[in-house]
Amino acid sequence: MTREEDALETGPLAKLEQAAGKVRSIELQAEQGCTSQVRRVSTETGTYILKSATDSRYREWLRVEAERLRRNTGEALLPIPKFAAFHEETDGSHLLMSCEKGTTLTAALKAAPPEEKKALLRSFGRFLHRFHERPPVESLAHDGDWLEERLAAARLYLERGQSEGDGKLLDELVRNRFAPVRQTMIHGDCTADNVMVHDGEVYLFIDVSGMTIGDPRYDEALAIGRFVDAPELLEPFYEGYVRYRISEAELRYHEGLYEFF
Template sequence: MKNTKNQSIPEKFKKIIGNVLQTSYPKRQGATSEVQFFHAEQGNYVCKCSSLPKYRSWLLKEAKVMQELNAKTALSIPTYLDFEEDENNSYLLMSMEPGIPLREALIVAKTVEEKKNLIHSFGTKLRTVHETDPPLKWKQQACWLDMQLKRAAYNLNNYEVDGNQQLLEKLILNKPETIPQTLIHGDCTIDNVLVTDNQVHTFIDLSETAFGDPRYDIALAIRSFLFDKELLDAFYTGYRLQQITNEEFNYFDGGLYEFF
């Protein structure tokens, strides 16, 4: 870790954090924001900073989501502390939760059994999300998949995305059969869950959390071990609620996700 001069911390954050002793950074930075870890006299904190308009709007959305989930659920997520904006940047301050990303935990796991245990706990933890009652007003919103397809069209026309018009039209014409919506993480990859004591414990990066289609979460969760039968079986043994078909996986991971 290296010393910080507090230059990038909004003044209001300094009052919350107190005297910052050191700052550090994650091994992998995301594409949408720069993350800093502040180690202060009063504890450890995470500050996310975004500068592009698109990502600033996502960070504001994440702040609002965290506030609602902190207040109305018992999900294992960081605690929202503050959100600030200036002319050039948006900043989100939250508690720093213990653990390392599941991706890192899988890399350092020494045996197949350790990996299976980690993936089993991932499935179990995702089940707790899908079984959690979302905030009431989230249930009153329009169909999540229809909204996502509209967002996909907007993103295609306004931003650089991996999807194209042909793929979007295919997604619109071939929507999967409707199933009951649940609370979903919305970006449930192995980078967005933290492991402590060899168990997946905490969900992070919550800007896409919504009342939506749980198959989207499952598709993103299993994408890294889809062709490893032992790990896939371990995930579903922990998750238990349902399994998705290859067609559903391709629709959500190889299709819808390409626009986000």
């Protein structure tokens, strides 16, 4: 048994094998987020991704992500991984999902020459445009105002010392809210790290705990944040994302909100 398998031996591994079959190998992924430990798991039935979290806040996010994946069934499938299993223990939570083809947009952009980068960002824009234009699916329906919920959560994280934002920024966000726009489905953490590329096309979202019905400007702000000052990259994105072009003030507002999450 490898060191990675040994780390899971005390309970989660047995639960995962009930869902996916006998484990053959487990490999810790170098490319992973700061909220979870990510492993690639090969079993007798296929290859999966295993996300594990120990911090209470990140465990809650993982629980929500598991529910998003689990409920993604029927004819109107969202472009997200497939649910396999979810298991919680006293000291950790574990989500098993399909291992999808391709790489993250972040990794693809690093390896791409200039013209290919433009094509990738154009594809990213088209992908997000189509997602925001789709009729919302029933599984994402919720009561309440998305921004009010985000501001309330931001205050809670601030009080717990779990946020990079500060009280002054939060007060400014509360005072300076923009007029609402038509709510759409949103990813909620729509950075280049959280979309997958295959054969030169962006085709899939990952890390979907924030997926809900909300303000599409939030997704847009996070999508362009890394290249907003690079017109040669920004313009191809907007050749794909033609439904709305966020203003400078809207961009800064939603980037500020993101600091709390």
